Structure formats: C-alpha cells, structure tokens
Amino acid sequence: AQSVAQPEDQVNVAEGNPLTVKCTYSVSGNPYLFWYVQYPNRGLQFLLKYITGDNLVKGSYGFEAEFNKSQTSFHLKKPSALVSDSALYFCAVSRTSGNTPLVFGKGTRLSVIA
Amino acid sequence: DTAVSQTPKYLVTQMGNDKSIKCEQNLGHDTMYWYKQDSKKFLKIMFSYNNKELIINETVPNRFSPKSPDKAHLNLHINSLELGDSAVYFCASSPSEGGGIYEQYFGPGTRLTVT
Numbered sequence: 001a002q003s004v005a006q007p008e009d010q011v012n013v014a015e016g017n018p019l020t021v022k023c024t025y026s027v028s029g030n031p032y033l034f035w036y037v038q039y040p041n042r043g044l045q046f047l048l049k050y051i052t053g054d055n056l057v058k059g060s061y062g063f064e065a066e067f068n069k070s071q072t073s074f075h076l077k078k079p080s081a082l083v084s085d086s087a088l089y090f091c092a093v094s095r096t097s098g099n100t101p102l103v104f105g106k107g108t109r110l111s112v113i114a
Numbered sequence: 115d116t117a118v119s120q121t122p123k124y125l126v127t128q129m130g131n132d133k134s135i136k137c138e139q140n141l142g143h144d145t146m147y148w149y150k151q152d153s154k155k156f157l158k159i160m161f162s163y164n165n166k167e168l169i170i171n172e173t174v175p176n177r178f179s180p181k182s183p184d185k186a187h188l189n190l191h192i193n194s195l196e197l198g199d200s201a202v203y204f205c206a207s208s209p210s211e212g213g214g215i216y217e218q219y220f221g222p223g224t225r226l227t228v229t
Contacts (some may be wrong), residue, residue: 034217036220038155041223042222042223043118043165043204043221043222043223044157044204044206044218044220045220046137046217046219047219049215051215088155090157094215100170101149101159101162101170101172102149102157102159102164102218103159104156104157104158106154106155106156107155107156107157
C-alpha cells in the first residue's frame with residue numbers, strides 16, 4: 001500500500017532563511033508525489049508534483065522539491081521563507097497511474113517568524 | 115471564476131438529521147472526489163467518480179451516498195448524522211485524458227458540525 005510520512009508536526013523558521021519540510025514515501029511501483037498547501041479556512045492548493053525526470057521539481061510561489069529515490073524522500077524546500085508562507089503543508093502520493101485518489105501525509109505546520 | 119465550488123461552506127445540524135453538500139467544477143474535468151479532513155487535519159479519500167460513475171468507495175458507511183448527476187457535479191448526501199461525522203469535507207476534481215498524472219483541484223471545503 002502507498003503511504004507518505006511527514007515526520008515533523010511543526011517547523012519554525014525565521015523570515016529570509018531557507019526552509020525544508022520533510023516527506024518520505026513508501027510505494028510499490030513508480031512514485032507519483034505531490035505537495036499541497038492549506039491556508040487557514042481554505043482548500044488545498046497544489047504546489048508541485050514529481051512524475052518522472054529531473055529530481056529537482058520547481059513549483060508555485062518559489063517552492064521546489066527534491067526527489068531522492070535511494071532515501072525515498074521528497075522534501076519541500078524554499079531558499080528564502082516569507083511570513084506569508086506560514087500554512088499547513090501536505091505531502092501526498094498517488095496510488096497508481098491515472099487519476100486515482102491521493103494518499104496524504106498528516107501535514108506539517110510551517111511558521112515563518114518575522 | 116471559482117474552479118471548484120462547494121455549498122454550503124458551513125453546516126451545523128443535530129444528530130440524526132439528513133443533510134447534503136453540493137460540489138460543482140467548471141474546469142471540464144471528468145474525475146471528481148470527496149475527501150474528509152478530521153479535527154487533527156488528517157485527510158482521507160471517501161469517494162471517487164469518473165464520468166458520473168463511482169470508481170472508489172473507501173469503506174465509508176452507507177449513510178454516505180454520493181450522487182453525480184453529470185460530470186461537473188458530485189453531491190454528498192449524509193443520512194442519520196452522527197457526532198463523528200463532524201469534519202471538513204473537501205470536493206476535488208482532476209482531468210484524466212491520456213492516462214497522465216494530474217494534480218487535483220480542491221474546493222474551499224464544507225465544515226460540518228453535528229451537535
């Protein structure tokens with residue numbers, strides 16, 4: 001069964017510093033990995049996805065993620081955090097090819113402190 | 115224009131009542147989903163529909179009955195509401211042409227509170 005793990009409930013970072021939100025995955029077959037962000041009282045917004053190809057994936061709002069097959073990780077990164085990046089971040093995996101439902105991690109709350 | 119919309123945004127009701135949540139997407143997608151987010155923010159798939167047909171039902175109690183009148187709409191009807199049904203329910207949609215891997219677009223959510 002496919003699953004993702006987000007080992008940190010909370011990440012705190014100072015504004016202007018780089019940020020990393022961690023995600024590891026467990027899948028049978030090819031991993032299709034996603035990052036979503038949820039702002040308070042809002043729906044989920046798509047940030048980026050990894051399907052195949054380059055291990056460094058660039059997404060919205062300056063975010064990027066690095067796919068590491070040997071470590072089964074897909075960490076979300078941003079070179080310089082903004083206070084407005086403070087939100088709940090979800091890593092997710094798609095079960096198989098095609099449009100099957102996402103399996104989400106438990107989420108990591110990011111707080112960027114001015 | 116709202117891509118995926120849900121009504122109502124908030125729903126407060128008593129145990130035992132029946133309620134419905136509506137979802138509409140104007141993206142032309144043919145796959146739609148319902149997810150449940152519990153009080154700990156954990157998200158889990160409930161149902162998935164493709165072209166109005168149910169393709170996934172994740173062991174959801176049969177008090178929950180999704181209905182898709184056309185591929186732009188996926189409604190969720192809940193009978194005999196229980197306290198444990200209190201959650202935020204998200205509708206989502208995605209395309210499926212060509213068998214590619216597409217991101218899902220989420221609605222703003224419906225916060226259901228059962229008292």
